[in-house]
Amino acid sequence: MPTDRATVPRFADRLRWPVEPAQGGWYSAAEHAAVGALLAESNDWRVGWKPAAGVAAFEEAFAAYTGSRFAVAFNSGGTALEMLLHYLQLEPGDEVISCAVNFVGPLIAVIGQGARLVVAEPEPHTLNLDPADTERVLSARTRAIVVTHWNGAVCDLSPFADLAEQHPHPVHGPPRIIVDAARACGGRAPSGARVGAEGWATMFSFESKKLMTTFGQGGMVTTDDPNLAERLHRLRTYGGTQEWGTNQLMTKAQAAVGLVQLSRLNEMNDARIARAHQRTTLLKGVEELTLPPTLDDHQHLYYRHNLLVPQSWAGPGRDELMELLARDYGVGSIISDRPAYLFHRLVRDHLGDQRCPRAERLTARLLCPCLHPRIPAADEQQITDAIRHATARIARTRPGTRSLRRKP
Numbered sequence: 001m002p003t004d005r006a007t008v009p010r011f012a013d014r015l016r017w018p019v020e021p022a023q024g025g026w027y028s029a030a031e032h033a034a035v036g037a038l039l040a041e042s043n044d045w046r047v048g049w050k051p052a053a054g055v056a057a058f059e060e061a062f063a064a065y066t067g068s069r070f071a072v073a074f075n076s077g078g079t080a081l082e083m084l085l086h087y088l089q090l091e092p093g094d095e096v097i098s099c100a101v102n103f104v105g106p107l108i109a110v111i112g113q114g115a116r117l118v119v120a121e122p123e124p125h126t127l128n129l130d131p132a133d134t135e136r137v138l139s140a141r142t143r144a145i146v147v148t149h150w151n152g153a154v155c156d157l158s159p160f161a162d163l164a165e166q167h168p169h170p171v172h173g174p175p176r177i178i179v180d181a182a183r184a185c186g187g188r189a190p191s192g193a194r195v196g197a198e199g200w201a202t203m204f205s206f207e208s209k210k211l212m213t214t215f216g217q218g219g220m221v222t223t224d225d226p227n228l229a230e231r232l233h234r235l236r237t238y239g240g241t242q243e244w245g246t247n248q249l250m251t252k253a254q255a256a257v258g259l260v261q262l263s264r265l266n267e268m269n270d271a272r273i274a275r276a277h278q279r280t281t282l283l284k285g286v287e288e289l290t291l292p293p294t295l296d297d298h299q300h301l302y303y304r305h306n307l308l309v310p311q312s313w314a315g316p317g318r319d320e321l322m323e324l325l326a327r328d329y330g331v332g333s334i335i336s337d338r339p340a341y342l343f344h345r346l347v348r349d350h351l352g353d354q355r356c357p358r359a360e361r362l363t364a365r366l367l368c369p370c371l372h373p374r375i376p377a378a379d380e381q382q383i384t385d386a387i388r389h390a391t392a393r394i395a396r397t398r399p400g401t402r403s404l405r406r407k408p
């Protein structure tokens with residue numbers, strides 16, 4: 001059985017490069033200047049920290065950047081997704097589909113909003129939600145499909161839009177396509193549209209590790225649906241005068257720094273893509289490793305650089321490689337993400353006997369060694385050398401590996 005954790009914790013004290021970067025987007029002099037100006041301006045009893053104008057400016061810029069009509073800022077991606085689902089007024093028996101390979105947040109958001117979570121398999125190339133398997137689990141009770149652009153690979157939404165049209169809910173119509181773009185801010189769809197412009201609604205996260213960050217927390221929803229945008233505004237500020245709501249506002253300081261991060265997003269993503277492509281090129285000759293797809297035009301942002309070991313190494317062999325990388329080379333790596341039902345009690349209890357064997361098989365082969373554009377170039381060379389050496393050492397201890405190698 002594969003390890004029960006996302007990381008192999010032994011030898012953590014030997015890591016020169018952590019299991020994952022603590023930060024995604026980084027700050028330049030421009031962010032420092034914006035924050036300095038904000039501090040000076042807000043420390044006045046007539047001004048203070050009221051977020052309205054600053055948050056609206058960030059939302060407007062974000063909507064323009066993504067090519068969506070509306071953008072509504074939240075204090076996190078998680079709360080943004082919960083409010084999106086809340087808007088649908090899900091009832092017991094309603095179903096929401098999501099990929100088994102996903103961060104646990106979107107899955108428990110569905111459960112928390114009272115719907116039945118239905119998990120489907122990933123397609124083997126990007127590990128994004130598989131349209132064919134989605135069709136298998138679609139039913140007359142499906143209200144929404146949550147499509148995650150997992151680890152930065154932008155998923156083509158058109159097959160899901162077609163499926164939704166073909167399988168309308170008898171009362172509510174076609175299931176809504178909700179996009180989780182927490183790991184794909186600034187990406188482009190195969191159609192050329194910016195992530196955030198397609199689907200019914202798209203959620204972004206500006207948590208510390210994400211491609212841009214608003215002091216470590218923050219989120220956004222983009223949509224073309226005016227009713228949704230209006231309701232989201234009220235939901236995050238105590239419901240206006242009529243309805244339920246709560247306080248999930250982004251702060252003025254987060255918005256100010258977000259505006260600058262957004263202006264630098266393409267440049268930061270370019271640096272990350274260049275690093276990922278370099279790593280992929282340097283690892284091309286390692287025949288045991290299946291490398292992430294190289295997609296052009298910002299269709300893959302490499303939030304993580306996924307490696308898959310051969311099927312015959314699944315579980316223990318993969319764990320051995322992670323331990324060797326940590327112990328002898330100081331290279332940390334993470335398994336992101338295993339099916340949540342394998343390690344999260346609420347998800348497991350909720351799903352009952354739902355299982356996704358392909359997701360389990362693929363993620364038993366998965367490891368994501370630390371990748372960040374700010375790792376010095378010489379270090380990056382050492383990391384790729386380490387991956388190559390460590391993989392060769394495991395291959396020697398596992399005879400027959402080469403002939404057993406199988407593509408996903």
Ligand SMILES: *Cc1c(COP(=O)(O)O)cnc(C)c1O
Binds near residue numbers: 102
């Ligand atoms: C980070 C993340 C979220 C949640 O975002 P927060 O802002 O941390 O709440 C949701 N989905 C995915 C895929 C993520 O990576």
